[in-house]
Every structure is written in structure tokens, then in C-alpha cells.
Amino acid sequence: MSIWFETLVQGRCFEWYLPERWATLNSEQIETVRTRAQKAICPLKPADFSTRAPKGFLFNAKRTDAGRTLPPYYLVYFLLVDLLGFTNLGQFEKVAWSVPVEYDGRPFLVEHRKFGLGVFAANVPEDEEAAAEIVRLIHKATKAAQPYFDWRAEQAAKASQLNVVNRSPDLFERLNFYLDLYDDRQQEAEGRKDERIVNHLSDMSYTVAFPVSIGVQTGPPIGAQKGPPLKDGATVEERSLRCARRREGGARPETRAAQSILIPACGGISCGS
Structure with a gap:
């Protein structure tokens, strides 16, 4: 049966959709999926010490419009951090996780902030075109990594990192609304x-x-x-x-x-x- 579930990774809670048929991957197959995702996301790469960024970039980067069309935040996290090994700067005020990336020699941030996931740049709107290309590459890599996501869900279901999401309160509130209307x-x-x-x-x-x-x-x-x-x-x-x-x-x-x-x-x- 198809269900929604939550899994904890590095202390963060992510809600996933668990398909009826889970994929079972061995280490060799995982490496194959990783290689395909890496090719799909290229030339986007993790930012490193050679990446030149303006002073205060981590705190002053602005949200781009293109970044509002990224895949769901949990897929982006497991793609970049879990599968491809991009650096996660961790949590700080109003930020759940932050991944610095480099594209065309310019720094960007893929962050899950208070108002949702996005691509953040130093110069907006000048960097909008590059941000749109980053979003396209992440979508492409997400499709390539789908077998890994299914395998990751299977591992979470077998371990103690699985919680069934109870959605009955919403239905119960709706029932009470109609009962009150009837009364x-x-x-x-x-x-x-x-x-x-x-x-x-x-x-x-x-x-x-x-x-x-x-x-x-x-x-x-x-x-x-x-x-x-x-x-x-x-x-x-x-x-x-x-x-x-x-x-x-x-x-x-x-x-x-x-x-x-x-x-x-x-x-x-x-x-x-």
C-alpha cells in the first residue's frame, strides 16, 4: 500500500512518498546511479576554497525567482548531500540546511529557509539566468537519481527511521465542520x-x-x-x-x-x- 512517511537524517525530519514497489540496489548499482546523477548535474559543482564569493555572501545572498521551481526540498537534499556529497553548512537562524554550489565560476546557495527551498545569489536579477540553469540541472539530476530515492526509502522503512504520517486530524476537523453546520x-x-x-x-x-x-x-x-x-x-x-x-x-x-x-x-x- 502506498503511504507517506517521515525519515530522520542528520537530525532533520523529511516527509517522503513511499511507492508500492521498492527498489533494491547493491553498492555497484548505487555507484551507477551516482555517476548518472553526477553527469546530469554537471557543470554544477560544490563550492570550495577556490570559489570566489563577495564578502558576507552567506548572509546577504538574495532569493532568485527561478529557484522557486525546484523539486521538493527532501529530494534536493538527498540528491546533493546524501548521494553526490555536496557540503551542507548546517542549520542556523531561519535556515534548515544550506548547500553552497558553484556554476560558471559564480557562487550560489541552495538553501531551505523559512519561506521554502530556493536558489540564492549575490547579484539579483543579474544572476537569474544562471539560477534558472541551476534549477534545470537539479531537475535533470533528480530524475536520474530516482532509483536511489526509492532505495533510500526502503532502507528507512526497514530501520527505525520510519513514522507513518497521521492525516486523520484534518479529516476529523472537516467532519466536525459539517456536523456543526448540520446542527x-x-x-x-x-x-x-x-x-x-x-x-x-x-x-x-x-x-x-x-x-x-x-x-x-x-x-x-x-x-x-x-x-x-x-x-x-x-x-x-x-x-x-x-x-x-x-x-x-x-x-x-x-x-x-x-x-x-x-x-x-x-x-x-x-x-x-
Whole structure:
């Protein structure tokens, strides 16, 4: 069964999607995947002591627009740090992890900050074109490294680094929302069960309507009936509630609640001929 799971790597928590069919790789196959990913990401490389960067670059680098289209942060982390061995500068204020890279002789940062993953540069917007190329290379390498990600997920599932993500609170909150909505409609129906809307058309005829649904009714009154009592034995209230059910949707609980309250409480009404 496909599930989401979280795994801890270097003290950080990452949420992954675990496929139904896991890949099993040996060391030789892992090296093959690493070589393919390395070729795919070239000429992007880790920054080193020979990389020239302006003073204060680590703290003053600005987010690029191109960096907003990177793959999910956990895939980028496992690609750069775990598989390809890029240096992770670690955590500091509002930064979960930071990987300095070099492209075309210029320094860049691939960082997961407070507002998400991105590519950061010293000169924005001058470096936007280079940042877009970095994003393209990372996407290309991520596809090449997919077997490694599946293998990594398998290893985490076999070890104690696996936690099933419980998403039921969101569903439970949604259920409670609709239950509260149902209770509100039911209380309104109870409070308005004796309400009638009578519209005199002439001295000999009139219409009667029963506001059973929440909100202000637009258009003609629902369930309005002219003339003598209905010959099929149904009262005006029952016919109006049928109309309300068609308009509101027969499966809606608030409509059924209004019907169960109004029909027992109302008797037949004879109208003038």
C-alpha cells in the first residue's frame, strides 16, 4: 500500500512518498546511479576554497525567482548531500540546511529557509539566468537519481527511521465542520417551524410558503400552492418540503431535519377557491 512517511537524517525530519514497489540496489548499482546523477548535474559543482564569493555572501545572498521551481526540498537534499556529497553548512537562524554550489565560476546557495527551498545569489536579477540553469540541472539530476530515492526509502522503512504520517486530524476537523453546520441548520428549522409566509393574490386565493432552508429565499416562495386542498392527500407543507428537497438536494441532512420537524407540526391548510 502506498503511504507517506517521515525519515530522520542528520537530525532533520523529511516527509517522503513511499511507492508500492521498492527498489533494491547493491553498492555497484548505487555507484551507477551516482555517476548518472553526477553527469546530469554537471557543470554544477560544490563550492570550495577556490570559489570566489563577495564578502558576507552567506548572509546577504538574495532569493532568485527561478529557484522557486525546484523539486521538493527532501529530494534536493538527498540528491546533493546524501548521494553526490555536496557540503551542507548546517542549520542556523531561519535556515534548515544550506548547500553552497558553484556554476560558471559564480557562487550560489541552495538553501531551505523559512519561506521554502530556493536558489540564492549575490547579484539579483543579474544572476537569474544562471539560477534558472541551476534549477534545470537539479531537475535533470533528480530524475536520474530516482532509483536511489526509492532505495533510500526502503532502507528507512526497514530501520527505525520510519513514522507513518497521521492525516486523520484534518479529516476529523472537516467532519466536525459539517456536523456543526448540520446542527445550526437543525436549530434554525426548529426555531422557524411555526413561521408562515402568506401572500394574498386576491379575495379568493392566496399562497402559503414555509421557509425551511437557511438564508433569504430569492425568487417565488418555495412550495407555494394555489386553490383548494390537493387531491392526492398531500398537504401544502409536504409539497413545499418536497420542493425544498429538490432545490436543496435530497441527501442534505439539514433538509431532512426540516422535513422531520415541520411535517409532524403542521396540519393541512385549505385555501380559497
